[in-house]
Amino acid sequence: MGHTPGVRIDVILFDGLDELDVVGPLEVLRGVALGREDWAVRLAGRGGTAPVRGTFGLSFTPDVTFAPGEADVVVVPGGGWARRAERSVWGEVQRGDWLPLLADAADGGSLMASVCTGAMLLAHAGVIGGRIATTHHLALDDLAATGAHVVAERVVDAGSLVTGAGVTSGIDVGLQLVEHAVGPDVANAAARRLEYVRHPVLVVDDA
Numbered sequence: 001m002g003h004t005p006g007v008r009i010d011v012i013l014f015d016g017l018d019e020l021d022v023v024g025p026l027e028v029l030r031g032v033a034l035g036r037e038d039w040a041v042r043l044a045g046r047g048g049t050a051p052v053r054g055t056f057g058l059s060f061t062p063d064v065t066f067a068p069g070e071a072d073v074v075v076v077p078g079g080g081w082a083r084r085a086e087r088s089v090w091g092e093v094q095r096g097d098w099l100p101l102l103a104d105a106a107d108g109g110s111l112m113a114s115v116c117t118g119a120m121l122l123a124h125a126g127v128i129g130g131r132i133a134t135t136h137h138l139a140l141d142d143l144a145a146t147g148a149h150v151v152a153e154r155v156v157d158a159g160s161l162v163t164g165a166g167v168t169s170g171i172d173v174g175l176q177l178v179e180h181a182v183g184p185d186v187a188n189a190a191a192r193r194l195e196y197v198r199h200p201v202l203v204v205d206d207a
Contacts, residue, residue: 006038007181010071013045013062014098016087019054021077021115024170025177029075032178032190044071046097055079055088068104073177076102077170078117082138089117099125106160113162113177115170119143122161132156132204133163154199159206172199 009029011022026041033039045052045062052060064070080088092098102125106112114122119135122128123146132149134140134156144150154165155172162180164173175198179187191198 007040007073008071009039009041009073009075009177010044010064010066011042011075011077012066012098012102013043013052013060013077014089014092015052016080016085016091017052017054017077017089018079018116018167019056019058020167021079021118021170022054022060024168025075025113025115025174027194028171028174028178028190031193032182032186042071046101053087066101068101068110069108071105071110073111073113073181074102074105075173075177076112076114076118076121078115078120078136078139078167081117081120081136081142089121093120093124096124102127109160111160111162111177111180113164113173115164115173116167119148119163120146122163123148128161128163131158131161131206132202133158133161134165134202135163136166151202153202155201157201157203159204161206169199171196172201176201 029041033041042063044066078089081090106127116136117139128148134153135143156163175187
């Protein structure tokens, strides 16, 4: 993505997502977007603006229908993978509707990011492949089984792929995406606004 002024970010939504996987990065990204007319941080669903309900009952209303190629950054939340719930990231992998959309977004040059078990959607979409990545500790073996080089790190930045571990790592993922876009000073200022101590990030060469 580089240090470019204009940034378009889509956070995707599906039924059964973990609410904090969305709200964590959204808090960071929209906080930075305040006062920046060239930033757009949107909630993107697959079925128009029909509300999406999270694991714990919180509803989200998408701003737009997701379209590959419209966003510089795509953030994929997780939720429900370990429970193998129908309404969850596991269910979305089984149905497969998101997979070609995410693959097309990555092929089109979008920086792809995941929080928690959102990495499983990216992996099954063919976005991760054999690259270094992380996810929730309960899904590390499942992610490794897709061929990914799995590491038990809180955040892994592989250039065009940023993955976060457990639920609260969404804040760290959001801050790392800010650092990608406008540098560490703005990311650190965003962390201070949240009274949040940034965690170390494993930065690796993209391949």
